[in-house]
Amino acid sequence: MTRRLTVSVGEIEDFEQSDFHRYQDQFQHALILPSELIREELGITPYSYVDVTPNGRAWDEGETVYLLPFADGFEPTPDKPEGLLKGSYQERIFEQRTSGTRKVDVRPHSTARSPDDETRLFVPVRLPVEKDTGLSTCYINKGELEELAFTDGDTVEVYNPMNGNRASLRVEGIGRLERGTIAVGNVNRDSLGVISVDERSKEGWGEKLGIRKPIEASLPDRTLTDQLWHSIGALFVGYNRINLEVRPGLDIDEERRIVRVEPDTRNLLGIGSGDRVVIEWGGTEHNVKCLDLPDSVDVEAESATSDEMSKAADNESDGGILTGNHSSNHIYMPSTERKAVNACIEDLVKVRRNMKYTMGKQVSLSILGILAALVAGEQFFSTISGYVSTVSAPHLTAPAIAVVQHLVVAGVFLAISILLIWVLLYQKRQECEI
Numbered sequence: 001m002t003r004r005l006t007v008s009v010g011e012i013e014d015f016e017q018s019d020f021h022r023y024q025d026q027f028q029h030a031l032i033l034p035s036e037l038i039r040e041e042l043g044i045t046p047y048s049y050v051d052v053t054p055n056g057r058a059w060d061e062g063e064t065v066y067l068l069p070f071a072d073g074f075e076p077t078p079d080k081p082e083g084l085l086k087g088s089y090q091e092r093i094f095e096q097r098t099s100g101t102r103k104v105d106v107r108p109h110s111t112a113r114s115p116d117d118e119t120r121l122f123v124p125v126r127l128p129v130e131k132d133t134g135l136s137t138c139y140i141n142k143g144e145l146e147e148l149a150f151t152d153g154d155t156v157e158v159y160n161p162m163n164g165n166r167a168s169l170r171v172e173g174i175g176r177l178e179r180g181t182i183a184v185g186n187v188n189r190d191s192l193g194v195i196s197v198d199e200r201s202k203e204g205w206g207e208k209l210g211i212r213k214p215i216e217a218s219l220p221d222r223t224l225t226d227q228l229w230h231s232i233g234a235l236f237v238g239y240n241r242i243n244l245e246v247r248p249g250l251d252i253d254e255e256r257r258i259v260r261v262e263p264d265t266r267n268l269l270g271i272g273s274g275d276r277v278v279i280e281w282g283g284t285e286h287n288v289k290c291l292d293l294p295d296s297v298d299v300e301a302e303s304a305t306s307d308e309m310s311k312a313a314d315n316e317s318d319g320g321i322l323t324g325n326h327s328s329n330h331i332y333m334p335s336t337e338r339k340a341v342n343a344c345i346e347d348l349v350k351v352r353r354n355m356k357y358t359m360g361k362q363v364s365l366s367i368l369g370i371l372a373a374l375v376a377g378e379q380f381f382s383t384i385s386g387y388v389s390t391v392s393a394p395h396l397t398a399p400a401i402a403v404v405q406h407l408v409v410a411g412v413f414l415a416i417s418i419l420l421i422w423v424l425l426y427q428k429r430q431e432c433e434i
Contacts, residue, residue, distance in 0.1 A: 004107045005041045006055055007033065010081035019074050029342045031106065032084040034076065035069040039115055047164035048112035049215050052085065055103035064109055064215050066344065068164060111212040113161070120148070121161065121208045122182035124194045136243055136350065139183040140211070142173030148211065157214040158184065158192065165192045167243060167348035168214055168281070182209050187329050191245040191348055216283030233355025236422060238429040240269055241280075241352040246345050249334035250294075257288045260332040261351075266290065268328075269353050270431035275361070276354040279331075281341040287354055288337055358428060359421075366424055385409055 009031070020032070031052055038046050046069040053062025065085070076082040085104060113120060122140060138158055150156060152172050159166045167188055177183060184192070194209055233239075242265075249259060259279070261269075269277060269290075277290045331351060333343070343349050385405045392401045 003041065003043050004105060005037065006103055006105050007037065007083045008076075008081040008103050009083045009085040010102075012084065012086075014079075014081055015084060019070050021069070021071050029339070029344060030066040030068045030086055031104075032068045032070055032086075033082065033106075034074055035072070037082065038067060038069060042106065042108055042112075043114055044108045044112040045115050045161060047159060047161060049109035049212075050112065051107050051109055052104050055105050057105075059105075059107070062105075066164070067112075109215070111215065113210065113212070120212060121210050122180055123207065124189055124209055125177070125181045125183050127183045127185065136170050136241065137172060137185070138169045138188075139172050139174050139177055141177045141179045141181070142175050144179055145171065145173030150211075155214055156211050158182070158188075159210050159212070160192045160194055161208065161210050163193050163346075164344075165346045165348075166344075167192060168350065169243075171211070182211070184209065188243060188348065191243075191329055191346075214282070229356060233359060236425050236429075237353075237355040237358050238270075238432045239352040239355060240432045241350050242268060243329075243348040244331035244351050245329055246338065246343050246347045246349055247330045247332045248345060249332040249337065251334070253332075253334045253337075255336050256334075257337065258291055258334070259288050259337055260291050260293050261330070262328045263292055265328045265331075266292070267431075269351065270428065271353045271358070276357040277351050278354050279333075279337070279341055279343075280350040280352075281343045281347065284341045286337065286340045293332065353432075359425065362425055362428055363421060384412055 031050060035046060038044060038048075042050070044050075044067075046067060048067050049064055050067045051059055051062055052065050053059050083104075127139070138156070145151070150171055150173075154171050155168055156171045157166055158169050169184070169188070192209065194207065244261065244265065253260070259277070263273075266273065266275075271277060271290060273290070273292050275290060276287055279286045279288060331349065338344070341349065385408070389401055389405060392404055
């Protein structure tokens with residue numbers, strides 16, 4: 001796709017609440033344009049990705065952003081710019097953050113889909129009987145998987161072309177699925193807003209899902225130390241990585257690195273209220289504290305309009321949550337935390353417990369017991385030291401024997417410490433067993 005477009009972008013204050021679909025006024029990382037410009041000028045469908053750069057600048061000075069449509073009937077006027085590029089992106093692609101209208105060049109990203117391209121759209125079906133997937137796997141026909149240039153285990157972005165809901169999932173090809181179909185777990189189908197071909201009772205839901213290559217942040221490779229810590233954590237602590245749908249968070253949690261989930265979701269993650277979790281989206285990881293929702297929160301209905309959502313934000317009784325009914329598949333993230341990972345409301349982010357925090361907390365609570373067990377083994381260490389001295393005496397000098405004694409005792413001490421920690425963390429590992 002080689003089409004390019006120059007549009008004027010303004011501030012959120014330049015638009016009315018009715019100009020947006022549902023939660024789109026809450027999106028932090030998106031370009032919003034009229035549907036006519038998206039389809040006719042750019043030649044792509046809404047909810048695609050586009051490259052955006054300041055007018056006349058090189059493309060590598062810009063950003064790849066998510067493209068959303070304004071509400072039906074929206075028309076630019078002399079007092080209303082053609083598009084809205086949310087502030088977080090304006091700060092990054094423009095040298096200075098100043099108010100007023102600016103112009104940006106827009107072009108389709110390589111993953112963008114044209115309106116007549118059906119090759120990457122699939123009808124959702126139920127999972128094959130012999131498959132039992134978690135929240136992070138989807139299945140398509142093995143032949144189509146190869147045609148899309150993906151292999152088993154690759155990460156793909158599955159999205160609903162009708163509402164833009166996205167999920168980063170692991171893909172696997174199987175021969176028993178018909179071509180043109182995709183099998184996704186019930187929870188993910190519900191969050192993406194689609195139903196399987198044998199569940200047509202929910203009118204108005206989308207009937208197809210798209211697949212594309214994920215757009216991930218350009219981050220430095222994980223260092224050897226990070227990889228080592230992650231491996232140690234996975235071995236000693238373990239975790240469940242689950243997909244949770246992003247919902248607006250509490251106003252009181254802004255700037256506090258706090259997210260909230262339901263208690264049963266905490267149990268699935270293997271954490272307690274106040275423990276830390278890692279949120280993953282778009283190649284980034286963000287470490288935050290996880291709390292329960294307050295019992296007093298009264299949420300709006302799922303079918304609430306944009307105006308009702310706006311009123312809900314001013315309602316002190318609901319703490320500023322703009323969402324539907326509580327769900328164990330939701331994570332309530334304030335804008336500051338969504339901004340940290342470039343996630344939008346209704347995205348499915350991956351969440352797991354922070355293994356460093358979990359290990360440190362558990363060990364610190366039992367450090368006295370560990371030390372007591374090691375001190376109680378003084379006679380055992382003395383016996384080992386004497387044995388080393390006896391075996392080494394014919395071959396080494398006295399100073400060398402002393403060094404070997406210290407090394408052996410230190411090694412045994414370390415081995416016993418690791419074993420104690422392994423046993424101590426057994427319960428934490430079991431919390432993540434499903």
